[in-house]
Amino acid sequence: EAGVAQSPRYKIIEKRQSVAFWCNPISGHATLYWYQQILGQGPKLLIQFQNNGVVDDSQLPKDRFSAERLKGVDSTLKIQPAKLEDSAVYLCASSSTGITDTQYFGPGTRLTVL
Amino acid sequence: GEDVEQSLFLSVREGDSSVINCTYTDSSSTYLYWYKQEPGAGLQLLTYIFSNMDMKQDQRLTVLLNKKDKHLSLRIADTQTGDSAIYFCAEGGGSYIPTFGRGTSLIVHP
Numbered sequence: 001e002a003g004v005a006q007s008p009r010y011k012i013i014e015k016r017q018s019v020a021f022w023c024n025p026i027s028g029h030a031t032l033y034w035y036q037q038i039l040g041q042g043p044k045l046l047i048q049f050q051n052n053g054v055v056d057d058s059q060l061p062k063d064r065f066s067a068e069r070l071k072g073v074d075s076t077l078k079i080q081p082a083k084l085e086d087s088a089v090y091l092c093a094s095s096s097t098g099i100t101d102t103q104y105f106g107p108g109t110r111l112t113v114l
Numbered sequence: 115g116e117d118v119e120q121s122l123f124l125s126v127r128e129g130d131s132s133v134i135n136c137t138y139t140d141s142s143s144t145y146l147y148w149y150k151q152e153p154g155a156g157l158q159l160l161t162y163i164f165s166n167m168d169m170k171q172d173q174r175l176t177v178l179l180n181k182k183d184k185h186l187s188l189r190i191a192d193t194q195t196g197d198s199a200i201y202f203c204a205e206g207g208g209s210y211i212p213t214f215g216r217g218t219s220l221i222v223h224p
Contacts (some may be wrong), residue, residue, distance in 0.1 A: 004156070033211075042118070042213075042216050043157065044214070048211065056211065091156055103212075105158070107154065107156050108155075
């Protein structure tokens with residue numbers, strides 16, 4: 001079974017530029033999560049999708065971050081414009097039901113904002 | 115303060131047991147989780163325990179939960195160099211979305 005795929009693995013941009021990350025969850029998983037993991041900290045949930053609907057985006061900085069999952073499969077997370085404090089690893093995870101079920105994590109995208 | 119607290123580092127000798135501790139604050143947490151993160155990789159769920167249990171064993175892993183003190187521990191028996199990683203404690207509240215601690219770096223030396 002293929003795992004959660006993310007791309008790119010690394011991205012370096014200058015502040016005020018835009019960036020997008022892509023995630024392909026495990027086939028058949030209805031729930032998809034985006035986390036932000038700042039160096040030295042645990043992951044923080046940014047947004048949770050159930051199929052193509054948003055379940056929780058309370059910690060997503062909506063003035064600069066956006067995410068979509070149009071067909072209920074792949075998802076993109078965008079930052080526009082980026083700030084220095086956005087430097088982090090962005091993790092995507094998926095699970096089959098979203099309630100108590102195991103979350104499977106992708107390898108993450110490491111973003112550096114200069 | 116943080117919702118989930120862990121010590122940042124633990125160093126053990128290969129073959130010894132490792133005990134990683136965690137405290138949490140949300141008394142409504144239904145699930146407590148332990149995740150492992152190796153360098154450059156995503157998080158891997160190691161084990162979890164329901165809040166109505168006080169112990170769970172899975173091969174070399176033993177999880178102890180003291181709900182009264184909101185204390186969770188992970189014991190790894192016969193620790194190997196391949197166990198070197200960052201271990202995250204997480205609590206799941208009513209929404210089951212886990213809140214993570216900052217992680218404990220486990221260093222296993224020969």
